[in-house]
Amino acid sequence: MTTPILKLENIQKSFPGVRALHNMQIELMKGELLAVCGENGAGKSTLMKVITGVYHADSGNIYLNGEKITIKEPNDAYSKGIAIIFQETSLFKDLTVLENLYVGHEPRKQVGPFKVIDYQAMREKAKEIFNFLGVDMDLDVIVDKLGVASKQMVEIAKAMTYGAQILILDEPTAALTNKEVTALFSTIARLKKQGISMIYISHRMEEIFELADRVTVIRDGEYVNTANINEVDENQLITWMVGREMSNIYPKTDLEIGDTLMEVSHIKHEGLVNDISFKLKKNEILGIAGLAGAGRTELAECICGLMSKDSGKIILEGKELEIADYKDAIAQGIVYASEDRKKYGLVIAMSVMENTTMSILDQISNKSLIDFKKERELTDAYMKELQVKAPNRDFVVENLSGGNQQKVLLSKALVAKPKVLILDEPTRGVDVGAKYEIYKIIEKLASEGVSIIMISSDMPELLGMADRILVIKAGQLVWEVNRGPDMTQEKILEKAL
């Protein structure tokens, strides 16, 4: 057996209060494409950040071509031929493509006493690289003006300028159209032919089966298994990813679905949401599936007034609502819990209590003077009900674990007494135990008569919890399916892609 080009063993990494990686291992062979898959929050991104020197492992070894190395910072990784294409592009939006390719390592030549940037050489090399990638690119265009797919190509080209031998692609197709995905795949094939080794992170099964030579599955920050791609099937991978029989982790009970509670018709927001209509029933959990960037979050924001809508109606209990901003939506009982709890959901530097009551502060105050007693009572009640594990209500949210932060976000939503609760990625970055608790909470809410819209990229979660699933693609509603034999991951993915 040949030595792997890159090998990690026994990698440990903890953050305050969270064990992110434990006994992690990975082996990458020369010229192969290794898919790394795992659920959201399984530790994929952390692992990649360890490889590229953004994070430092607490312990463990990294070998490059059999030689033990340490990677102190991203530049180290680059100089050793390891480059990563991040989910959020790391390009400079105000600079041109050419300038972006060589930021930090511009080719230079000696002119008199000065070392001067050699634009001629830069341009020639850049052209060569784009030829190699098989991409037509204007080198002088400002990056901000490029589309997502082109930006990604620039990122790949940028990695190549470092002479990368190992390329890490982190969910590269998340925001691409079908055509762009095809183009990306052909570029990947070219790279592979040139002997570049790649680590490909994705949880899209069909991509993994199309591209990968081998696949490594990780779960909850731990290594699970590695297999040649032709020796496993999708079910096997999912079982590894989930780690237990899928059916029993979802506390789904058969609830009687009530009458229509809310009707959303012809919601439009130019370029993001294109004419979407649906009905939501009482006691129902309505799942919304689709790729990131398909317009799911935007749809939710349009419904609850966080984003202006160009047209469309929202009818709740037979009454058309006038929703100018989110305040109106809350007043009518439509509440949204954001997918990004640190950026939009919570003020993490403030206490559990201050966060819990943030959106109903007006309701518990008299002439804008806060009723502190009521506030404390409410917070305690919800902390107890949702079992938020915090020492006291004045504890700063930042120092809670992901699962407990998410519960605070749920308390914040519930305290507003929603009729319709929109949960956007309710279990993102939450460990498995807390996930189960959150599912229980959701199920309990549904049984109490709250209608829930659950947006999620976690397909098993949607299949496990939803009574009905809407599939959204490029801002359009493309498919609707009720719980039953038709509601499968394959069919939903097929429609979403």
Added chain:
Amino acid sequence: MNTVIKDFLKSREGYLGIFCVIFFAFLCLTSNFGNDLYSYFKDVSYMLIGGLAACLIIMTANIDISSGTILGIVGFVSGSLLKMGVPIPAVILAAMAVGFINSYILAFITIKFRVPSMVVSLAMIKLHIGLFPLLPAAGRITNIPGEIIAMGNIRFGFVPLLLIIALAILIFFMWFMKYTKFGRDIYAAGGSPESAKLSGIKPNKVIFKTFLVSGCLLGITGIMFWLPSSQVQPSGCIGLEMTFITIAVVSGASMFGGTGRPIGILFAAMLVAMLQRACILWHLGNAWLYTFYGIIVILAVLSTVSDFGELKRKLFNRAQA
């Protein structure tokens, strides 16, 4: 070549240039502006370098509001040295050293303690102003030898020597920003420190050095500001920071960092100097000058931060509906 000119005319700098020419012609036709081009260009000289110093700082997403008052101390130090008979090159170095030290303190506190440079530079203003009266003769320097004043006023027709030097510095920086690694790093560190880190650039180091370069430029600005006049009066430079910041934002440097081109400074400085002259020629006085500065700063920044695509979309939608 043709496309280069076309591209230029379409850029922000192009618009500025065209506007500059129109305003210039207008001033010449409506007043006796044309008769004293020499004084005008003398103003342009120090504004160019001061604007450049402010622009470099703004490109790193910082700001230095003390860039006006430091000139008072530069003036005092260089004026004293000149009177003592120190040769001009040494005086220039000393002036740059004063700016350097000042910026070093500013940058050190800003970066080491992660405090906004804006507030730190506010404190620096108080320190400068507090320092003026503590200097001998309140920092005022008179009786500067005539030959030195004459040196500051060397002219070729209506073109002062200072302008030629200022332009040379500007051209050097156009080259510097494009062709040196440090120049490129400033754009990267200012545009997105996070991404810069991923590209192996240490943003804090780059920003620190940029402050130092800017400090040296302020030293030169001080020399250019005081040299042609017969005396140094430190309090005379209070408020100059507004001029420099106006020039920097008009030139197109975004407050969020990462953009800005030295060529824009040329037109911006010419415009602002013209505005200043115009206020004198039309007897508008300080009232209009300050008001204009305020409005121009706000509009110029507005033009760099606004999303015109979004605005167009909204207007278009409204027109359709």
Added chain:
Amino acid sequence: MLSRLSYPQILTIILIVLIAFFAIIIPNGVFLRPRVLLGTTTDVAYLGLMALPMTLIILTGGIDLSVGFLMAASGMLCSMVFKMTGSLPLGILVALGAGLIGGALNGFIVSRTKIPPFIATLGTMSIFNGITWFVGGSHSFTSSSALVEIGSARFFGSLPSQLIVLVIMFLIFDFIHNRSTLGRYLHAIGYNENAVNFSGVNTQRVKFGIYTLSGFMCGFAALTFFGRSFEINSTTGLNMNIEVITMVVLGGTSVMGGVGTIRGTFIATLIVGVLRKGLSLMGASGDVYNFVLGGVLIVSLIAFAYLEARKKIVSRTNAIKNLTESAVENTAGK
């Protein structure tokens, strides 16, 4: 020991030490005479009145650089109108109105555009400076003697009316900050404006409100300013913003937003007052005061950055301890 004290408590100790210092160093116990000691506030009351709303603004992570010139402009308009009409109520109305309008302009730009507050208010500062020149040119304005009399009045022989005004305003602002929803929102905006928007709060309106309030208080401060200085001219407002900001920063409000108290600002105002009077009684010129104030601003910025960093480390260590304990409990439970 020091870390157990709250920031306002530390400030109070500094204030007492400073008073003791001046009491000892200035001969004959002059400094401790009620008239002198209480009188220290007359020098800074107008600054304190602007520092109160400035605290609210800095809490949101913003800043208002235009305060000094806005105060000067309001004051000059007030005395101009008073001179023209002879009506004091009208003059007062004009001062308050001018402040309000100026503040609303700031509020509009800051809340409706993406221009960062410091550059927006730097621009309006220049505009307000322009207005002082429009109104007064290089002339100075005096105010109605009534306003001067009220402003310089002393009750019980030593208690200045300015101090009373400042204390009343402090109590109002402190009440708003501690008890109202606004206070809560301001802190939250300073930490994470997005999350406040996503709680159904119109943060644009909140920001517009506090900048307008700041402007109004500038107009109000202009009225009390007459009680201290009989004239006002176009250089009056120069660098006043720095003094106001120094009070806020010294008071323990973080320029990064989120952290701060009105109480701290109030005590900081008293400290600056004592410092100013003490220095002048020691025979130092006003320029020494300028220099010292610059130093105070820098030192408090650094000290506060240091304290915050330590607080964070302490709370994080506690958090880790806490989580480990609960983890142990969980496993024990199973």
